[in-house]
Amino acid sequence: MNTEDKCPCNSGLSYGECCGPILDGSKKAETAEALMRARYSAYVTEHISFLRDSAVKSVQDEFDEKASTAWSRAAQWHSLEIIRTEKGGKDDVTGVVEFRATYTANGEFCNHHEVSTFVREPDGWKFEDGELVGEKPVLRDAPKIGRNDPCPCGSGKKYKKCCGAGK
Numbered sequence: 586m587n588t589e590d591k592c593p594c595n596s597g598l599s600y601g602e603c604c605g606p607i608l609d610g611s612k613k614a615e616t617a618e619a620l621m622r623a624r625y626s627a628y629v630t631e632h633i634s635f636l637r638d639s640a641v642k643s644v645q646d647e648f649d650e651k652a653s654t655a656w657s658r659a660a661q662w663h664s665l666e667i668i669r670t671e672k673g674g675k676d677d678v679t680g681v682v683e684f685r686a687t688y689t690a691n692g693e694f695c696n697h698h699e700v701s702t703f704v705r706e707p708d709g710w711k712f713e714d715g716e717l718v719g720e721k722p723v724l725r726d727a728p729k730i731g732r733n734d735p736c737p738c739g740s741g742k743k744y745k746k747c748c749g750a751g752k
Contacts, residue, residue, distance in 0.1 A: 586630050593629040594622035594665050608632045613710075614639075617673025617680025617703035620710040625665040625686055628657045640712045641704060660688040660695075668698075678705045683718070 586593075588601025596603045604626035606612035607619065614620035620639060627635040637648040666685045673680020680703040688695050698718040703710050730737060736747035 592622075593626045593662060596622060600626075608635050613708075615675055616670075617677075617710055618667060618670050618682050620703060620712065621667070621682040621684060621701060622665065624712060625662075625684075628653075628660070628686075629662040631657050633657060639710075641706070644712060644714075656690075660690045663687040663689065673703055673710075679703065680705075680710070 586600050586605070588599060588605050590600050592598050592600045592603035592605070594604055599605075604623045607614050607623040608627055608630065614623055624636060624639060627633065627639075631654065633650055633654045636653055637645050637650060640648065664687050666687075668683040668685060669681075670683075671681040673682060681700060682703065683700045684698075686697040686699075688697070699715045700718060701715040702713045704713050705711075730744050730749070732743070732745040732749060734744050736742050736744045736749070738748050740747050
C-alpha cells in the first residue's frame with residue numbers, strides 16, 4: 586500500500602501518517618484505539634505477523650498464521666468503525682475498544698462487531714481478548730395482533746379475514 590493512500594482504518598489520515606508506521610515497526614501505537622486500527626489495517630494489507638506480534642503471549646501461543654492469512658486474502662475489506670473506547674490512553678494500562686469491521690467473504694457481506702480488551706506491556710499496547718457482540722433482537726413497539734383480534738384497520742372484521750389474510 587502506498588503511504589499517500591487513505592488509511593484503510595478510516596481515520597481520515599494517509600496510510601503513511603496513520604497505520605503504516607505502526608505496521609512497519611517504525612512507530613508504536615500510542616493508544617489502544619491506534620493499535621486496534623493498525624490490527625484492522627494489518628488484515629487489509631496482509632501484515633499477518635503484526636497480528637501475532639501485537640497480541641499478549643497467550644494469544645500469540647494460539648495464533649494460527651496460516652488461517653489468518655487465508656482469511657485476510659479471502660475477504661474484501663470495506664470499513665472499520667470505532668463505536669466506543671474506554672481508557673486505553675497514553676497514561677492508561679488497560680483499554681477497551683468496541684468496533685465494527687465490515688467485509689465480504691465467499692460472496693456474503695459480514696459485519697464483525699466486537700469488544701476488544703488491550704493491555705499496556707513494557708514494549709507497548711497489546712491485544713488481550715475479544716468478545717463478539719450479537720445483534721440485538723427486534724423489539725415490538727406495539728402489541729401483537731392475534732389472528733382472531735379485530736383488524737386494526739377498523740373494518741370490523743377479524744384480522745385473519747381482513748389485513749392478515751394470506752399471512
